[in-house]
Amino acid sequence: MKVEPVSAYPSATSRTLAEWLDADLAALHGSEWRSRLREIADARAMRRGMWASFLAIGSSAVVLGAVLLAVGAPASAYVPTMIVGGLIAAASGLFLARVRRWLPKPGTSYTTRGAGSLGGGLVAAASLFGAINVFLIPGIVSSVDPVPLLVLDAGVALVLVSAFVIPAAIIGRGRQTLRREVKRDQQLAAALERDRVTWVPRTAVPMFGPL
Structure with missing residues (x-):
């Protein structure tokens, strides 16, 4: 007869979803502690x-x-660039909306x-913007018509x-965002509840929570 070892970690059903999501419980564990809820939050972010x-x-x-x-x-x-940009923005908006209730496997x-x-995104963007402007500003200052170069500089900033600030800000607040969205989205909360009662711990991720 094969006897399964007893886990040293509490099972997913030993606490309610609200208890696993509690910020005070999360504060008791380091940010690097692996859990299913953190796996979900980080992947979504x-x-x-x-x-x-x-x-x-x-x-x-x-x-x-x-x-x-x-x-x-x-x-x-x-105009062709504007059309392509508009199509990329529209498609990205649709995929972004789908993430709202998506749970990773x-x-x-x-x-x-x-x-x-x-903060990290701002530093990275500012550093690259400064490096690019070392070469761009002399051209702007010496140009008879600086408007095209100014527009180019604004485009670089955008x-x-x-590429750096927006994704970094979203990733940095992924866990807080999941906690907030669960409170106002009943479908997401129900999906997490189903995940809680069916989830099986693994070696790399031994606990369902905390978030």
């Missing part, structure tokens, strides 16, 4: 950050193209080499914010 970044980049292309057209740039050069893991907080 990374996927949401990715689609939000694409949404911002697509929107930036539309805005930048509109500004260039307003200052007299040829429509043939920027157990074992799903996402990693990022970028910044994981708003891309950096879209």
